[in-house]
Amino acid sequence: MSDSTALLSAQRVTYRYPGGSSDALRDVSLEIRPGAFQAVLGPNGSGKTTLLRVALGLVTPSEGTADIAGRPAPAWSRRELAQVVGVVAQREDNLFPQRVRETVSLGRYPHLSLWGAEQPADRAAVTRALERCDALSLEDRWIWTLSGGEYQRVRLARALAQEPRLLVLDEPTASLDVRHEMQLFELVRALVDRHGLAVLMITHHVNLAARFADRVLLLADGRTAAEGAPGSVLTREMVERVFAWPVAIEPFDGRPQMIPLRQPKESA
Amino acid sequence: MRRWLGLVALVVVALATAVLLGPAHVPLGELASSDIVRTLRVPRAILALLVGGSLAVAGASLQALVRNPLADPFLLGLSGGAGLGAVLAIALRLSGPWALPLAAFAGALGAMALVYRLGLAGGGGRGAQLDPRVLLLAGVAVGAFAGAITTAIVSLAEATDLRNAFLWLWGGLSGASWQTVLVVAVYIPVPLVVLYAAARPLDLLALGEEPATHLGADVEPLKRRVYVAASLLTAVAVAVSGVIGFVGLIVPHIARLVWGHRHRALFPAAFLGGGALLLFADTAARVAVAPRELPVGIVTALVGVPLFALLLRRWAGGVARP
Numbered sequence: 001m002s003d004s005t006a007l008l009s010a011q012r013v014t015y016r017y018p019g020g021s022s023d024a025l026r027d028v029s030l031e032i033r034p035g036a037f038q039a040v041l042g043p044n045g046s047g048k049t050t051l052l053r054v055a056l057g058l059v060t061p062s063e064g065t066a067d068i069a070g071r072p073a074p075a076w077s078r079r080e081l082a083q084v085v086g087v088v089a090q091r092e093d094n095l096f097p098q099r100v101r102e103t104v105s106l107g108r109y110p111h112l113s114l115w116g117a118e119q120p121a122d123r124a125a126v127t128r129a130l131e132r133c134d135a136l137s138l139e140d141r142w143i144w145t146l147s148g149g150e151y152q153r154v155r156l157a158r159a160l161a162q163e164p165r166l167l168v169l170d171e172p173t174a175s176l177d178v179r180h181e182m183q184l185f186e187l188v189r190a191l192v193d194r195h196g197l198a199v200l201m202i203t204h205h206v207n208l209a210a211r212f213a214d215r216v217l218l219l220a221d222g223r224t225a226a227e228g229a230p231g232s233v234l235t236r237e238m239v240e241r242v243f244a245w246p247v248a249i250e251p252f253d254g255r256p257q258m259i260p261l262r263q264p265k266e267s268a
Numbered sequence: 269m270r271r272w273l274g275l276v277a278l279v280v281v282a283l284a285t286a287v288l289l290g291p292a293h294v295p296l297g298e299l300a301s302s303d304i305v306r307t308l309r310v311p312r313a314i315l316a317l318l319v320g321g322s323l324a325v326a327g328a329s330l331q332a333l334v335r336n337p338l339a340d341p342f343l344l345g346l347s348g349g350a351g352l353g354a355v356l357a358i359a360l361r362l363s364g365p366w367a368l369p370l371a372a373f374a375g376a377l378g379a380m381a382l383v384y385r386l387g388l389a390g391g392g393g394r395g396a397q398l399d400p401r402v403l404l405l406a407g408v409a410v411g412a413f414a415g416a417i418t419t420a421i422v423s424l425a426e427a428t429d430l431r432n433a434f435l436w437l438w439g440g441l442s443g444a445s446w447q448t449v450l451v452v453a454v455y456i457p458v459p460l461v462v463l464y465a466a467a468r469p470l471d472l473l474a475l476g477e478e479p480a481t482h483l484g485a486d487v488e489p490l491k492r493r494v495y496v497a498a499s500l501l502t503a504v505a506v507a508v509s510g511v512i513g514f515v516g517l518i519v520p521h522i523a524r525l526v527w528g529h530r531h532r533a534l535f536p537a538a539f540l541g542g543g544a545l546l547l548f549a550d551t552a553a554r555v556a557v558a559p560r561e562l563p564v565g566i567v568t569a570l571v572g573v574p575l576f577a578l579l580l581r582r583w584a585g586g587v588a589r590p
Contacts, residue, residue: 056482
């Protein structure tokens with residue numbers, strides 16, 4: 001496959017949840033190429049996670065097409081897809097007690113044969129993934145003893161253990177403090193720069209998306225409000241319209257940064 | 269490796285105890301030639317091993333499926349269905365050695381089909397999903413309904429029938445014969461292999477259905493396969509030995525404490541552990557009030573409930589917290 005083939009390509013997709021009264025997603029397009037960091041921004045309920053579901057073939061769009069690495073998303077088996085796309089979902093459970101290395105090694109599942117055992121290559125991939133996420137020192141810890149930031153790094157390591165070409169993260173920094181937020185964004189950026197990974201990240205952090213992502217897709221009410229480089233998408237008019245709140249936009253490090261304004265006083 | 273050797277040794281000791289002990293005294297030198305040993309104790313011991321193992325594996329897999337470590341193979345309504353079938357067979361005086369097990373098996377399968385259908389969220393059409401939470405509630409409901417009908421029949425039955433039905437409901441292996449052993453030994457490998465093949469994706473399911481999907485598991489077919497295979501295991505166990513509680517609940521828990529939650533190791537460990545537990549329980553049931561016999565389900569409950577209480581304490585104390 002040539003480098004020019006998009007790893008993920010959703011073309012003019014429309015989707016309505018069964019029983020829904022309106023489209024959750026309407027005529028949205030998205031394309032991610034190898035080595036690109038794409039952020040998806042938008043208010044709550046703007047269709048970000050739905051777009052993810054459609055793009056990964058979990059649900060079928062009523063209109064439009066979703067391709068992964070040049071092949072229609074529904075044509076992939078879950079197992080094949082998990083070899084190409086690693087996902088850190090918003091939530092997960094831990095039904096049984098697990099240690100860090102154990103949970104990360106679950107990422108090798110798509111590469112294992114039905115009856116075969118884990119090979120040294122699988123263990124090496126797990127170690128590599130832990131190293132890349134700066135989590136190797138955590139490998140023997142029980143996961144319930146981890147802090148929120150450590151746990152997100154471990155989950156990222158599990159997705160990396162899949163050795164994917166595309167990494168999808170759904171609000172990975174929700175409920176993290178500034179340091180852990182920054183660490184995670186720096187880590188994801190480094191994976192893109194050093195290892196050529198493509199990244200699709202859904203996030204609420206307008207400013208961090210603006211600083212770390214190559215491209216930003218801004219969704220509003222299930223439609224594309226704007227798409228492109230952060231500087232061209234995150235204008236004051238656009239952000240105010242989509243988030244329905246007054247803001248100032250200031251450049252920092254060559255990227256736009258948003259400052260939400262106080263509630264405007266009632267004008268006399 | 270050492271824990272596996274220990275477990276196998278435990279099974280061997282349990283088998284030996286079951287063959288050596290019994291209401292009738294058989295001298296050591298006559299063990300091999302004794303009819304009691306050959307036609308009664310040995311097949312009964314093997315059946316106990318197979319049934320105990322099946323119940324434990326069914327329990328372990330259902331706990332992973334409904335994502336609730338407190339699930340028991342009989343929680344999903346199968347015991348109710350099987351009990352209804354068996355009590356009907358007793359009340360109707362169906363004759364022949366296989367009437368009761370077949371009626372119980374049919375009852376269990378009926379309950380399984382009903383619970384499965386109710387567990388399919390969004391109707392039976394395409395795109396319907398097996399919802400483990402609904403499955404659990406459906407199991408409780410179907411079990412309660414079958415239990416009500418069973419009690420109605422028992423209340424109208426004659427005294428001896430009533431006692432037979434009551435004893436059957438508490439489980440027992442006195443019906444064991446080489447024929448039953450053969451039937452069970454031929455039957456259980458299929459669901460066991462299906463479950464073992466599902467071991468790795470079941471590990472993923474502990475993270476939740478969506479994360480498991482992202483890691484490459486086909487969650488919908490997985491849930492259906494596991495539910496049907498575990499139910500078929502439970503159905504045959506209940507058909508040949510009645511309702512034996514707590515083996516499917518306790519053994520997977522203890523096995524998890526030693527072998528971890530990976531189903532590749534957990535299933536074989538649970539099978540051997542469940543077999544050993546039921547062997548010891550059945551030996552106790554035969555010997556404790558000899559020449560009479562206790563229903564083995566009473567023994568497993570007497571042992572299982574305190575163990576269970578202990579596990580709950582550990583849980584509450586955070587030692588084995590989920």
